[in-house]
Amino acid sequence: MGADPRGVLTGTHFLDGDHAAAEGALAAGANFSAGYPITPSTEVVERLAVRFPKTGGVFIQMEDELAASIAIQGAVWGGAKAITVTSGPGFSLMMEHLGYGVITETPFVLIDVQRGGPSTGLPTLPGQADMMQARWGSHGDYEIIALAPQSPQECFDLTIKAFNFSEKLRTPVLLMMDECVGHMLERVEIPPAEQIEIEPRRFTDKGPGEQYWPYSLEECEPGGLVPPMTKVGLGHYPHITGLTHDERGYPAMNAAAQTKLVERLIAKIRDRRDEIIILEEDHVDDAEVVVVSYGITARVCHPAVDRARAEGHKVGLLRLITVWPFAGSRIRALAGRVRGFVVPEMNMGQMVREVERAVAGRCPVRHVPNAGGAVHDPDTIYAAIREVCR
Amino acid sequence: MNETCSIATPSTPLVPGEHHPVEEWLRMERMPHIWCPGCGIGTSVNCFTRAVDELGIPHDQIAIVSGIGCTGRVAGYLRLDSFHTTHGRAIPFATGLKLAHPETTVVVYSGDGDLFAIGGNHFIHAARRNVDMTVICVNNFNYGMTGGQVAPTTPEWAAASTTPYGAAEKPFNLPNLAEAAGAVYVARWTVYHVRQLTKAIREAMKKPGFTFVEVIAPCPTLFGRRNRLGDGLAMYESYHTRSVVKNGADTRECALTMDSPIVCGSFVDIERPSYFVTQIGALRRSLGDRYVLPDTWKGVVG
Ligand SMILES: Cc1ncc(C[n+]2csc(CCOP(=O)(O)OP(=O)(O)O)c2C)c(N)n1
Ligand code: SF4
Numbered sequence: 175m176g177a178d179p180r181g182v183l184t185g186t187h188f189l190d191g192d193h194a195a196a197e198g199a200l201a202a203g204a205n206f207s208a209g210y211p212i213t214p215s216t217e218v219v220e221r222l223a224v225r226f227p228k229t230g231g232v233f234i235q236m237e238d239e240l241a242a243s244i245a246i247q248g249a250v251w252g253g254a255k256a257i258t259v260t261s262g263p264g265f266s267l268m269m270e271h272l273g274y275g276v277i278t279e280t281p282f283v284l285i286d287v288q289r290g291g292p293s294t295g296l297p298t299l300p301g302q303a304d305m306m307q308a309r310w311g312s313h314g315d316y317e318i319i320a321l322a323p324q325s326p327q328e329c330f331d332l333t334i335k336a337f338n339f340s341e342k343l344r345t346p347v348l349l350m351m352d353e354c355v356g357h358m359l360e361r362v363e364i365p366p367a368e369q370i371e372i373e374p375r376r377f378t379d380k381g382p383g384e385q386y387w388p389y390s391l392e393e394c395e396p397g398g399l400v401p402p403m404t405k406v407g408l409g410h411y412p413h414i415t416g417l418t419h420d421e422r423g424y425p426a427m428n429a430a431a432q433t434k435l436v437e438r439l440i441a442k443i444r445d446r447r448d449e450i451i452i453l454e455e456d457h458v459d460d461a462e463v464v465v466v467s468y469g470i471t472a473r474v475c476h477p478a479v480d481r482a483r484a485e486g487h488k489v490g491l492l493r494l495i496t497v498w499p500f501a502g503s504r505i506r507a508l509a510g511r512v513r514g515f516v517v518p519e520m521n522m523g524q525m526v527r528e529v530e531r532a533v534a535g536r537c538p539v540r541h542v543p544n545a546g547g548a549v550h551d552p553d554t555i556y557a558a559i560r561e562v563c564r
Numbered sequence: 565m566n567e568t569c570s571i572a573t574p575s576t577p578l579v580p581g582e583h584h585p586v587e588e589w590l591r592m593e594r595m596p597h598i599w600c601p602g603c604g605i606g607t608s609v610n611c612f613t614r615a616v617d618e619l620g621i622p623h624d625q626i627a628i629v630s631g632i633g634c635t636g637r638v639a640g641y642l643r644l645d646s647f648h649t650t651h652g653r654a655i656p657f658a659t660g661l662k663l664a665h666p667e668t669t670v671v672v673y674s675g676d677g678d679l680f681a682i683g684g685n686h687f688i689h690a691a692r693r694n695v696d697m698t699v700i701c702v703n704n705f706n707y708g709m710t711g712g713q714v715a716p717t718t719p720e721w722a723a724a725s726t727t728p729y730g731a732a733e734k735p736f737n738l739p740n741l742a743e744a745a746g747a748v749y750v751a752r753w754t755v756y757h758v759r760q761l762t763k764a765i766r767e768a769m770k771k772p773g774f775t776f777v778e779v780i781a782p783c784p785t786l787f788g789r790r791n792r793l794g795d796g797l798a799m800y801e802s803y804h805t806r807s808v809v810k811n812g813a814d815t816r817e818c819a820l821t822m823d824s825p826i827v828c829g830s831f832v833d834i835e836r837p838s839y840f841v842t843q844i845g846a847l848r849r850s851l852g853d854r855y856v857l858p859d860t861w862k863g864v865v866g
Contacts (some may be wrong), residue, residue: 245657
């Protein structure tokens with residue numbers, strides 16, 4: 175299905191990442207957003223506040239992030255496509271509702287424009303230290319999808335992708351941006367509406383009054399674990415709860431129901447890992463040393479990799495566009511033949527742990543930490559590459 | 565609380581041949597419910613279902629949203645589009661739902677702890693915005709679900725499991741809070757006053773804007789026992805003797821103590837443009853023809 179032309183700002187634009195993400199949401203068909211201002215994410219909703227009244231959408235500034243992250247879920251059950259955006263401290267506050275979205279299987283997109291932390295930290299400066307919070311920040315067991323753009327163009331493209339994944343898998347999807355991509359201005363190409371592929375919400379075929387259960391697998395696509403949705407007003411009377419529930423949506427307080435539900439929620443994402451994981455590889459095929467990075471940091475890796483290659487070192491760059499689920503099998507495959515990995519990221523050691531887990535000691539993994547506030551100096555990355563090449 | 569799903573469905577009544585008058589509003593397959601004998605929540609649900617029945621709103625045009633707690637379980641027993649959200653966040657969920665689908669009559673039904681402790685901020689903001697919804701608060705003066713802890717409504721000197729020597733904080737006067745925050749309709753009744761309560765819910769649901777009904781209800785298991793108030797029946801009886809009906813009363817006079825009169829009635833019933841009216845007005849004023857009314861708002865508002 176192509177995008178609705180009302181929301182698509184077709185053409186070539188000079189946008190920062192925050193504004194590009196807002197345009198991506200509009201192109202994806204988002205028509206509801208609830209937000210609470212926090213630097214460096216606010217421009218996303220500020221743009222939606224300007225654009226929605228002209229495209230038939232609704233924006234509301236809520237009283238806090240707790241409210242914003244649950245208001246969007248109410249809107250989804252009202253039939254909307256919804257998005258919220260936040261940074262650091264706000265992301266922490268949204269964690270309970272990330273879990274609510276997972277267990278109730280409510281599709282929406284949540285953008286975290288990362289800044290330096292912990293706590294109020296560096297409001298106006300970048301970080302990439304919410305990566306583990308994205309994966310594990312809500313309580314209980316769950317799988318999550320998270321994408322990491324490196325440019326305003328990708329903020330646009332990946333916001334659409336995030337919406338498509340969320341509809342396809344009926345789950346919240348995260349866009350893990352950072353202050354740098356959020357605020358950098360670049361050219362953004364927005365295609366015509368008909369060229370933008372949109373995954374429509376899959377509603378039940380059951381008519382009003384017919385028995386519909388919100389978590390019944392009866393109407394799933396073959397092999398799929400994603401039940402079709404409904405919304406208010408259709409006469410299906412779904413009961414939606416954050417408690418462990420059976421396929422009718424009714425609370426079921428026992429281990430068997432828990433196992434059945436949690437296993438399915440996890441499997442519906444793990445089983446489709448290959449479809450979800452998007453990677454970009456640059457000179458990885460013949461590489462002896464592979465740099466693994468994501469977001470803005472991956473972008474600063476290029477000069478370091480180029481310099482090492484110019485000196486005759488076989489170095490490649492593996493960029494994680496999908497950060498969660500983690501591309502463990504690709505790393506595992508490479509670990510069998512490369513001399514080592516270099517992992518620069520703007521934190522003191524988060525995704526590197528995943529790399530280490532996949533490598534399982536078969537070769538060295540050199541982390542290039544950075545406490546946030548400024549992107550890596552390519553020299554630091556180059557030095558780490560040289561060390562592993564030795 | 566170990567819930568098992570019972571096998572009864574609406575067409576197979578629990579007592580053969582007998583149908584409860586409000587059965588069609590309930591998820592009978594979930595009976596029996598989890599509430600204790602003598603608890604006031606069930607009575608309030610009975611009044612609610614009778615109110616919606618009398619209002620004649622089709623079932624598929626009402627959504628019920630609850631937070632967490634014993635009262636929070638109300639959503640799960642009503643055969644409506646029903647949402648059991650997170651602790652304290654029923655109102656913002658309902659706000660999103662209402663804005664996305666204004667055709668739906670949205671009712672938030674939750675406990676005093678849920679709505680006024682963890683959720684207090686959301687309550688005052690929804691009232692301020694005058695978002696169209698009815699909030700029904702079952703006030704049992706404590707946290708039932710978690711074992712009778714102190715609530716923002718616990719009267720001074722009452723015992724609770726976390727104030728074993730008596731609560732010393734000033735409790736909220738909920739009608740006064742609701743009025744101050746901007747609610748256009750505010751009423752309070754006890755579960756003893758079933759007819760008046762039913763009527764108040766009906767009036768609240770009919771009125772556009774943010775409307776609020778406080779329901780004073782016994783939690784005999786925790787609040788009653790700990791404060792030696794007798795069983796559920798005794799607590800209902802005390803509502804009979806303690807209550808004074810004062811429609812239009814100044815909400816400043818509605819504060820509650822352990823033994824003061826319980827002022828009941830409909831206190832506030834004013835006209836104020838609701839959220840949709842003010843939003844659409846502001847956007848039309850600024851954007852003129854460029855304002856595109858959301859598809860779902862057409863025909864319902866503006
Ligand atoms: C974030 C969070 N904090 C705490 C709880 C635990 N909790 C469950 S119900 C409840 C209090 C409910 O009290 P009230 O709203 O008065 O409802 P009642 O049970 O009395 O009807 C609390 C604190 C929770 N579920 N979630
Ligand atoms: S604990 Fe109190 S509020 Fe909860 S069901 Fe029992 S009597 Fe009702």
